[in-house]
Amino acid sequence: MPWLNLVLWVASPFLAVLADGVYRKVIARMQSRRGPPVVQPFYDLRKLWAKKRIPTKNDWFFMISPFMYCTTLFVGLMLVPFQVISFPYDFIFLLYVTVLSSAFYVLAGISSDSPYGMLASMREMRLMIIYETALAAAIISFVVYSSTITLAGIKDLSILGLVPSAVALIAVALVESKVTQFDTGAAESEILPGVSTEYSGRSLFFLDLGEMLKRFFFISLLSSLFAGGNLLFWIVSFVILFMAMAYSDATTPRFTLHTTVWYVLAAFFVAVIDLMRVLWVGSWA
Amino acid sequence: MGLKTEVLAWLFRRPVTENYPEQKKKPYQRFRGRIVYYSKRCIGCRLCERNCPVNAIVFHEKGRIDFDMGKCILCGLCRDVCPARPKAIAFSTEYDYSSTRKEDLKNLVK
Amino acid sequence: MRVHDFVMPVGPQSPAIKEPILLKVCLEGEEVQKVRMVTGYTHRGIEYLLEGKNPDQALYVASRVCGICSITHERAYVRTVENILGYDAPERVKAIRTVLFELERMQSHLLWAGFMMHEIGLETLFNYFWREREKVLDCFEKITGGRVHHNINKIRTLRYDMEEEDPEFILQQVRSVARKTRDYYNDCMKEEVVVSRLKNVGTIPKSMALEWGLTGPIARASGVRIDTRKIDPYDWYSRIDFEMAAGKRGDALERLKVRLTEVMESARIVERVLSGLPDEKIPPHSLSRVEGEGHARVEAPRGELFYYLRFKNNRVERAKIRTPSFSYMKILEELLPGMVVGDVPVIVASLDPCFSCLERVLVEKNGRVEELREKEFRRKYSCPG
Numbered sequence: 174m175p176w177l178n179l180v181l182w183v184a185s186p187f188l189a190v191l192a193d194g195v196y197r198k199v200i201a202r203m204q205s206r207r208g209p210p211v212v213q214p215f216y217d218l219r220k221l222w223a224k225k226r227i228p229t230k231n232d233w234f235f236m237i238s239p240f241m242y243c244t245t246l247f248v249g250l251m252l253v254p255f256q257v258i259s260f261p262y263d264f265i266f267l268l269y270v271t272v273l274s275s276a277f278y279v280l281a282g283i284s285s286d287s288p289y290g291m292l293a294s295m296r297e298m299r300l301m302i303i304y305e306t307a308l309a310a311a312i313i314s315f316v317v318y319s320s321t322i323t324l325a326g327i328k329d330l331s332i333l334g335l336v337p338s339a340v341a342l343i344a345v346a347l348v349e350s351k352v353t354q355f356d357t358g359a360a361e362s363e364i365l366p367g368v369s370t371e372y373s374g375r376s377l378f379f380l381d382l383g384e385m386l387k388r389f390f391f392i393s394l395l396s397s398l399f400a401g402g403n404l405l406f407w408i409v410s411f412v413i414l415f416m417a418m419a420y421s422d423a424t425t426p427r428f429t430l431h432t433t434v435w436y437v438l439a440a441f442f443v444a445v446i447d448l449m450r451v452l453w454v455g456s457w458a
Numbered sequence: 459m460g461l462k463t464e465v466l467a468w469l470f471r472r473p474v475t476e477n478y479p480e481q482k483k484k485p486y487q488r489f490r491g492r493i494v495y496y497s498k499r500c501i502g503c504r505l506c507e508r509n510c511p512v513n514a515i516v517f518h519e520k521g522r523i524d525f526d527m528g529k530c531i532l533c534g535l536c537r538d539v540c541p542a543r544p545k546a547i548a549f550s551t552e553y554d555y556s557s558t559r560k561e562d563l564k565n566l567v568k
Numbered sequence: 569m570r571v572h573d574f575v576m577p578v579g580p581q582s583p584a585i586k587e588p589i590l591l592k593v594c595l596e597g598e599e600v601q602k603v604r605m606v607t608g609y610t611h612r613g614i615e616y617l618l619e620g621k622n623p624d625q626a627l628y629v630a631s632r633v634c635g636i637c638s639i640t641h642e643r644a645y646v647r648t649v650e651n652i653l654g655y656d657a658p659e660r661v662k663a664i665r666t667v668l669f670e671l672e673r674m675q676s677h678l679l680w681a682g683f684m685m686h687e688i689g690l691e692t693l694f695n696y697f698w699r700e701r702e703k704v705l706d707c708f709e710k711i712t713g714g715r716v717h718h719n720i721n722k723i724r725t726l727r728y729d730m731e732e733e734d735p736e737f738i739l740q741q742v743r744s745v746a747r748k749t750r751d752y753y754n755d756c757m758k759e760e761v762v763v764s765r766l767k768n769v770g771t772i773p774k775s776m777a778l779e780w781g782l783t784g785p786i787a788r789a790s791g792v793r794i795d796t797r798k799i800d801p802y803d804w805y806s807r808i809d810f811e812m813a814a815g816k817r818g819d820a821l822e823r824l825k826v827r828l829t830e831v832m833e834s835a836r837i838v839e840r841v842l843s844g845l846p847d848e849k850i851p852p853h854s855l856s857r858v859e860g861e862g863h864a865r866v867e868a869p870r871g872e873l874f875y876y877l878r879f880k881n882n883r884v885e886r887a888k889i890r891t892p893s894f895s896y897m898k899i900l901e902e903l904l905p906g907m908v909v910g911d912v913p914v915i916v917a918s919l920d921p922c923f924s925c926l927e928r929v930l931v932e933k934n935g936r937v938e939e940l941r942e943k944e945f946r947r948k949y950s951c952p953g
Contacts, residue, residue: 205474206473288575539855
């Protein structure tokens with residue numbers, strides 16, 4: 174039913190923002206607080222859209238990066254989970270889009286010309302080199318395991334055969350979504366306001382929306398990989414991953430950059446080794 | 459109960475947040491809120507005006523005194539030194555008397 | 569500072585550091601090379617404001633030097649005046665003062681603990697500690713009428729006495745807070761990430777603590793066992809047996825340990841005092857007449873708080889307040905170089921500075937009041953020395 178998928182894809186930013194509202198509410202409850210209303214992110218974004226953008230630099234990159242960050246993720250959502258289109262080797266396109274969005278994020282930080290932004294981007298780049306490769310390895314493992322060349326063909330419950338890759342993927346997803354442990358990487362850090370320091374108004378709207386899309390994108394991606402095409406498994410997987418992310422956010426303090434680097438390195442090795450195993454096993458068949 | 463289990467337990471408990479402004483907490487009786495001035499009890503000695511650490515009290519005449527709640531630091535010295543029995547100055551439990559206009563920051567008069 | 573250093577300003581408005589201070593951090597990559605501190609954002613001229621006030625008025629101004637440790641300023645002021653008068657308060661007054669003082673210590677340390685957890689990134693514990701702190705603030709509100717500024721101490725006596733049911737109420741809250749604090753303390757120590765972020769971070773060796781004249785939990789965590797409650801006891805501290813929490817290494821983890829242990833110890837002190845509360849009436853309060861000069865010190869949650877007052881014609885002629893946070897104003901410039909950027913807020917937070925207490929720049933010179941610019945102040949009065 175491609176039409177339903179198309180509608181869902183267009184609605185995905187709303188779903189992502191709603192998911193963020195629920196996320197905040199869940200974390201607040203865990204902290205014995207009442208928390209903001211679930212629609213709070215909508216209010217925040219609407220306020221940002223209406224505010225004036227105060228540019229600190231008349232730079233093309235500065236203007237365009239947040240918008241591109243958001244758009245690349247939106248394009249990525251086209252493939253997973255909504256599968257509006259499906260073509261051979263589309264997982265490579267997906268990887269490209271993911272890395273591109275991270276690159277725009279980093280670019281946003283650097284082009285803002287503020288010490289906070291640059292520092293945040295430097296950290297993010299350090300981590301990016303490692304985790305993007307880990308992500309690539311893990312996704313390829315899943316694709317090879319299901320003997321398919323498109324994402325649509327991932328077997329149901331493929332997580333069962335690929336537990337190490339799944340673990341590595343979860344680790345990478347946590348880092349990319351900037352869950353509290355890992356936000357030394359970039360935004361919302363104590364030390365620095367991060368990449369979004371110099372952005373205001375509509376640019377900040379896109380940056381914030383991008384953050385929410387990213388989290389949604391990653392949990393959706395993981396759910397699609399773990400559960401395959403089966404809708405019920407997908408939903409279950411989504412909910413479990415969501416709650417696990419919220420739980421880890423609430424109970425773990427922030428890692429230092431050094432520790433985060435080791436963490437993503439470990440994820441990288443696990444993903445690569447698992448990929449080799451899958452290829453080796455697959456070569457028998 | 460460790461942190462990790464307590465976090466999960468709170469998902470099923472009512473949060474500790476007070477739902478202000480629907481549910482306003484009533485402070486304890488000794489709470490120093492907005493000043494109440496009993497004009498009939500006042501004897502016009504001006505001791506409160508003299509002893510206020512921040513000069514928030516303006517005496518016009520016996521029975522008419524202005525307490526500028528904007529300057530008031532809610533220390534209670536005016537009430538302590540008032541010689542009238544019963545005292546002409548008291549503190550209510552009203553704590554949310556902020557206003558957008560400076561002139562509104564006045565005491566209650568009874 | 570060389571022109572090509574990468575300077576990252578932290579503050580004065582910073583989500584990281586909750587105090588108004590400007591730290592110009594020179595970075596090379598992730599490592600801090602040099603730090604320059606600029607203060608003066610909350611200077612209100614308290615010492616100047618105190619001058620010309622009569623003793624009872626000045627009490628209330630003094631209590632508003634700091635919001636977190638307000639009762640310690642009240643108590644120090646009253647102790648000074650009572651020293652000048654040569655007055656020894658009745659036992660019940662002393663007991664109640666001790667209880668309130670220890671409650672303030674608990675409240676201040678819990679606030680700090682929450683703030684520390686926020687810097688590390690563990691927001692949950694931040695909320696939990698502050699939730700516990702609300703119980704202590706409730707006690708204060710019930711007895712004194714104010715959550716932050718209590719204004720219950722009066723010269724020679726107290727403004728209110730405790731009612732019949734108050735000791736029970738206090739005990740109930742305090743026991744609950746102590747129990748929860750112990751749980752969270754154990755959690756912190758077991759959580760590897762917390763330990764790894766705090767261990768060997770911002771180490772102040774014993775020699776440095778002695779040289780800079782540090783007091784309070786920071787000095788105790790570095791192994792300097794001083795506590796004004798033991799050295800120069802006041803109220804019921806000479807009667808009650810309590811332990812001084814101390815550490816050895818002097819890093820941020822030790823300071824966390826010392827402060828949380830002090831919370832639990834304060835709870836015990838409160839229990840002991842309340843169990844032996846004498847049954848007598850406290851004297852009624854009145855306006856006082858004070859002449860002469862005197863000084864006194866108390867153990868504020870952050871260290872030793874020292875007051876000097878001089879009265880003439882029943883007015884304050886000169887007040888000198890030396891707050892504990894004053895000693896470690898410049899120590900950050902020594903501690904931070906060599907650390908990673910991520911450690912900067914952790915170290916600043918672990919010192920528990922209270923900048924509203926700290927700002928004291930007015931100096932009287934030859935009878936003329938002279939306001940010093942920051943550079944001159946630094947030249948003349950910065951530590952050590």
